[in-house]
Amino acid sequence: MTPPTPTAILVEALSKTFPSGDGGRPVDVLRGITHSIPTGAMTAVVGPSGCGKSTLLFCLAGLERPTTGRITLLGHDLSRLRPRAVARLYRDRIGFVFQTYNLIPSLSARENVVLPHRLAGRPVDLAAADTLLAEMGLDGRHRVCASRLSSGEQQRVALARVLATNPALVFADEPTGALDTHTAAVVLGRLRTLADGARTVVMVTHDLDAASLADHVLVMRDGLLTARLTRPTADSIRQVIAARAPLAVRSQAAVPAPGGAE
Numbered sequence: 001m002t003p004p005t006p007t008a009i010l011v012e013a014l015s016k017t018f019p020s021g022d023g024g025r026p027v028d029v030l031r032g033i034t035h036s037i038p039t040g041a042m043t044a045v046v047g048p049s050g051c052g053k054s055t056l057l058f059c060l061a062g063l064e065r066p067t068t069g070r071i072t073l074l075g076h077d078l079s080r081l082r083p084r085a086v087a088r089l090y091r092d093r094i095g096f097v098f099q100t101y102n103l104i105p106s107l108s109a110r111e112n113v114v115l116p117h118r119l120a121g122r123p124v125d126l127a128a129a130d131t132l133l134a135e136m137g138l139d140g141r142h143r144v145c146a147s148r149l150s151s152g153e154q155q156r157v158a159l160a161r162v163l164a165t166n167p168a169l170v171f172a173d174e175p176t177g178a179l180d181t182h183t184a185a186v187v188l189g190r191l192r193t194l195a196d197g198a199r200t201v202v203m204v205t206h207d208l209d210a211a212s213l214a215d216h217v218l219v220m221r222d223g224l225l226t227a228r229l230t231r232p233t234a235d236s237i238r239q240v241i242a243a244r245a246p247l248a249v250r251s252q253a254a255v256p257a258p259g260g261a262e
């Protein structure tokens with residue numbers, strides 16, 4: 001296996017414009033983002049609702065095609081990758097925890113967790129799936145149909161499904177959105193452990209306490225990256241979001257070390 005490169009994702013001059021639904025002006029959701037996301041670290045993306053966080057995540061993950069710019073994902077230029085190769089990357093190296101969970105409603109929690117292995121024709125370890133579900137606080141729920149699980153339970157099954165494939169890179173869109181504080185801490189702890197184990201985690205979140213567990217925090221506003229913070233506290237992230245100042249000002253003044261902007 002080739003050793004991991006220090007950069008998991010390289011984003012160059014990324015823009016994304018959506019056509020307007022009502023025939024009006026197109027919407028520029030991402031407006032020129034250049035950044036690199038390091039391997040083996042946890043990166044959180046924060047910013048006001050509608051600033052483009054999920055769109056950025058989907059572009060980074062190869063699930064949304066950029067309007068302009070280039071994304072290099074685990075060493076692959078996404079614009080040159082055929083859909084089958086993207087599918088292979090997902091099968092072998094990437095996991096995505098969707099905001100909408102994307103479970104198969106008619107399958108049990110356990111069958112959802114082992115589904116990627118079944119689809120890939122790999123051996124299935126039901127006991128390991130149950131252990132993961134128990135770790136997510138879903139002990140005894142493995143036989144329950146996904147459609148009968150609460151939102152918070154579905155969210156944790158979705159994470160267990162990703163963990164089951166032990167991916168090199170995990171994307172998570174609001175992974176604690178439906179969870180109470182205790183369960184959110186469990187989920188975040190698991191994502192943190194992944195990064196501590198040299199996996200790459202990229203998470204979109206509204207929760208600044210969750211973001212403060214990340215090694216790097218990207219602050220977005222109006223389709224732009226406005227700050228990059230290293231190991232910031234929740235308060236320093238809040239300050240940066242509130243400051244609405246240009247990046248240069250923010251990086252010198254708003255965030256004290258060690259939570260300073262890069």
Ligand SMILES: Nc1ncnc2c1ncn2[C@@H]1O[C@H](COP(=O)(O)OP(=O)(O)OP(=O)(O)O)[C@@H](O)[C@H]1O
Pocket residue numbers: 018019027029047048049050051052053054055056
């Ligand atoms: N497929 C699409 N077609 C048209 N507009 C879209 C599409 N997807 C997203 N948008 C628009 O792009 C903007 C950014 O959406 P996005 O979901 O990326 O923001 P966000 O920061 O993740 O928001 P939130 O925090 O509320 O989830 C929004 O105005 C949204 O309506």
